Amino acid sequence: MRVVALDIVRFFAALSVVLYHLVSRPESDAFPLLSEVTQYGYLGVSLFFMISGFVIVFSAMNRSAMAFALSRLMRLYPTLWVGVAFTVFVTWMFADSSYSFSHVMSNLTLLQNTLGFDDIDGIYWTLKAELKFYLCIFLLIQFKLDFRFPIKRKFGQIA
Structure with a gap:
């Protein structure tokens, strides 16, 4: 089930984070008036994760643990x-730096820190958080723990 309103809020949460990084950085004062609004964009991260948690639970409904895991991994890893x-x-090309093959390969798994390598790009911390959440939902499904919640709608009940 797709909830368009949640997709729209999630889009604006992500956009607020992007604008925060582009406009409201402490070292940037290029857009002082816009910065008055975008300075709160960091809050979009929490909002995005809350909505994503809700959406991910819906995506797990009526799926096996393996089907859920495969769908999430195919969405995340490519x-x-x-x-x-x-x-x-x-x-x-531009920073005159290079990474070892092992360093790159470890970052392709999201397990680089566990494998003893640094992040190639720190922004992927969000994907690590997402992967941990996927693991939690996978375990709930695998051990048949009921994580669903009743939601009444206009046309009946979900779950």
């Missing part, structure tokens, strides 16, 4: 791989 490859390429 984009991560493109992002890491892009970061490696840009830093190689």
Whole structure:
């Protein structure tokens, strides 16, 4: 089930974070009037995670643990791989830095810190948080713990 209103709020939460980073950084004073509004954009991270948690639980409904895991991993990892490859390429081209094969490969798993490597790009901390949440939902489904919540709607009841 797709809730368009939640997608719209999630979009604006993500946009507020982007604008916060572009406009409201302490070292930037290019847009002082806009900065008065965008300075609160960091709150979009929490809002985005709250809504995402709600949406992810809905995506787990009536699925096996394995089906849920596969759908989430297929959503997360291909984009991560493109992002890491892009970061490696840009830093190689413009920052004159390079990473070892092991360093890059560990970052492609999101387990780089566990494997003893630094993050290639720190922004992927959000994906690590998301992966941990996926694991929690996977375990709830696997051990058949009921995490659903009743929601009454106009046309009946979900769950």
